[in-house]
Amino acid sequence: MRLRHIEIFHAIYTMGSITNAAKILHVSQPSVSKVLSHAEMQLGFDLFKRVKGRLIPTDEAEMLFDEVDKIYQQMRSIKNTAENIKKSEYGQISLACSPALGFDVIPTAIAKYHQKHPQVNFNVQTVHNDEVMQTLLEHKCDLAILFAPNIMPGITSMELAQSELVIVYPKANFPDCPSELSLSQLIAFEYIDIGDSGPLGDLLWTRMMQDNITLESLIKVQTYFIAARLVAQGAGICVVDRFTAEGNLSDNTAIASFNPPLTFAVNALYLENKSLSKVSEEFLPYLIEKFAAVSS
Missing domain, CATH: 1.10.10.10 (Winged helix-like DNA-binding domain superfamily/Winged helix DNA-binding domain)
Incomplete structure (x- = not known):
């Protein structure tokens, strides 16, 4: 037939x-x-x-x-x-991003872009660092926005911003609400562990090894925002990216940077052998502008 x-x-x-x-x-x-x-x-x-x-x-x-x-x-x-x-x-942008960027940065950038370009379609999904290569190769997305991604062959990486790991803590633990804390100041408190959290987890682990400090944990989770919500319930302290921290603040929690700070890059990734569409290229400045506003 x-x-x-x-x-x-x-x-x-x-x-x-x-x-x-x-x-x-x-x-x-x-x-x-x-x-x-x-x-x-x-x-x-x-x-x-x-x-x-x-x-x-x-x-x-x-x-x-x-x-x-x-x-x-x-x-x-x-x-x-x-x-x-x-x-x-x-006019279609297929975008994958770290879950933490879904609280504010990505939605704000999309909304602002969409106001000026209402004809452009968006397809947005969340993806973790270890999944991004397959997601790009299978053309499930054209552009991925990730924290501190590893260098991968066949992938073009463009830095969009710098951010940092921060400590989210109950105000009751530090009534003076310091804007900076060190690992040594956290030892006395219950620590909520995010477990295998990719490059950001490696960044924190390296600092712990340098300072010869181990934070004991009875609560382990796999998602940053769950850790932040547990802090809001008074279950302990946690270390997350600033985007998650800012998106999950409550009246009884506060944020502190590390001293010295633990910084990392936020990058846009796409396949080397597939150039970005015009609309995707036009969308990137909206992301950069939003990242700059959050960081300032």
Whole structure:
């Protein structure tokens, strides 16, 4: 069967008549009948029999339909992919970002950009550092915004901003609300551990090794914002990126930088062999502007 045969057969089978099939395919009824006859001639058996004015699939058609449906769904997938490619050319930004950036930076930048460019579509997902390479290679996103990403072959990295790890603590622990703290000042308090948190976790671990300090933890979580919310409940202190800290402040918590500070870069990543679309390039300055406003 040719692809056109498959399309016509699928339409008649699912719609129940040549008339309805012609309507959804936006072609004439004689055209549908002609393609159906040609398909049956090539197959060597009938696909439908007419009963009281209705087309009823033959036993052979019933056996064939499951396989035809698989190909039809693949054809639809190809069509959808082609439409997505077309949208990318005319205005679509597929963006992946660290979860922490979803609290304020990314939504604010998108909203501001969208006000001036309402025709541009956004597809936003969160992604962790160890997933970004696969996400880019599978074209699930065109642009990824991450904290301190590792250098990866085949990936172009552009620094957008500098940020830092900070300590989120209950004000009751430090009533004078210091803006800077050292690791040694945290030893006496319950520490909420974020566990394997990628490059930022490595950054904190290196400082602990340099200062010869270990923070004991009875509570371990996998997500920065959960750690920050636990601090708000008085469960201890935590170390998170400043974006998460600022996005989860409460009346009874405060933020302190490390002394000396623990800084890291925020980078935009994309495939070397796939240039950014015009709309993605136009969106980057909005991100840079928002990062600058947060850092100032």
